[in-house]
């Protein structure tokens with residue numbers, strides 16, 4: 151299609167886990183729009199132009215290939231692309247601040263603010279700016295102030311369109327979302343801008359799933375959605391600890407309560423804990439927001455969700471240590487999975503990172519296995535790399551090991567030949583199922599000592 155034929159020119163700043171897949175989906179569904187994704191990271195942009203995408207996400211390459219070169223483009227040229235586009239999505243990272251006021255809780259907005267200043271510097275026409283990143287409430291107002299301080303007489307409308315996709319199922323979530331939320335100011339131009347964004351998604355998503363709200367509600371809803379999801383995981387994890395004390399089975403409890411339609415059955419799998427770049431960061435962001443407004447009880451309530459997650463990860467390592475006769479020193483421990491969840495290469499805030507660090511402190515010989523995340527694992531653990539083994543093949547990772555800890559729910563770990571694995575392990579052989587995905591009774595019958603989460607331990611000798 152020639153340049154003139156495009157009916158909208160959309161730019162996205164930030165080609166990460168959100169910017170890349172979201173824009174690929176818009177481009178695939180809307181051939182009449184030109185969609186360009188820019189990033190300051192040249193290697194990442196080159197990877198987006200190749201068949202070795204910078205992130206692993208099932209189905210993503212197919213969607214990218216449908217549109218790339220037709221109406222989907224990847225570039226490092228920020229200025230030119232800002233000038234050319236009418237709508238700019240900003241999807242840069244907003245990590246937890248590590249320094250100064252709010253360190254450890256509030257969002258670090260430096261990348262975000264730089265985008266606002268870059269847009270203001272290069273723009274030559276009015277634009278709609280869409281917040282895709284997850285941000286503290288009222289960031290849109292700050293952005294509007296920065297942008298409106300221009301001496302070119304330009305007008306910018308800010309729209310909040312938080313992303314609800316989950317890594318691992320991003321393509322399915324983008325193609326068929328439960329809802330898309332679009333918030334704006336309720337002024338005439340704000341409502342017009344809101345409608346322009348609704349129009350994009352209406353190309354493939356039914357109108358009744360395109361929800362609109364004011365700016366602050368949209369910004370807050372994203373923080374609240376992630377906090378509620380994480381809260382469910384922490385709630386069931388807290389119960390898993392109790393189940394282990396009273397010989398209850400957390401899966402049976404989850405099934406029984408999940409049958410209640412008021413509770414529902416999703417997000418009730420007990421595990422070693424949640425990870426990922428968003429849950430902890432977004433909850434802490436909410437906590438900081440509450441503290442800022444003096445709502446200390448509300449802040450403490452939500453902070454306990456993170457504390458429970460830390461407790462669960464710690465409890466998992468303690469279980470390994472005490473089962474292995476209170477010493478893991480020099481013992482070979484194979485970790486099955488390093489990604490924070492299945493079907494992604496993302497390792498940010500992965501429980502596996504915490505478990506590895508703790509085991510390294512105890513001088514264990516850790517062998518990390520993962521089908522997609524070994525590259526990221528090596529980067530995360532670069533300080534320890536001389537002491538850690540990385541082995542993609544789980545059979546080789548488990549060979550001569552004293553214990554296996556399952557940390558990511560990859561399907562492939564359900565399907566392994568555990569008889570073969572058992573034969574090649576040191577005895578007594580232990581397996582710690584941090585995701586409750588294995589057939590525990592069968593493993594026990596093979597000879598393993600089995601430690602699931604929130605279920606009775608299956609052991610061949612008396613626990614001391």
Ligand SMILES: NC(=O)c1ccc[n+]([C@@H]2O[C@H](COP(=O)([O-])OP(=O)(O)OC[C@H]3O[C@@H](n4cnc5c(N)ncnc54)[C@H](O)[C@@H]3O)[C@@H](O)[C@H]2O)c1
Nearest residue numbers: 164165166167168189190191241242243244261283284313
């Ligand atoms: N990852 C998820 O599952 C997910 C889901 C929903 C929302 N979010 C939110 O979306 C936002 C982005 O998350 P992500 O996981 O895609 O992050 P990411 O780190 O994968 O990607 C962000 C990208 O922005 C680029 N960038 C930073 N500053 C830039 C600048 N000034 N100009 C151009 N590029 C710049 C970085 O190089 C990086 O490639 C965050 O606010 C996050 O909370 C993430």
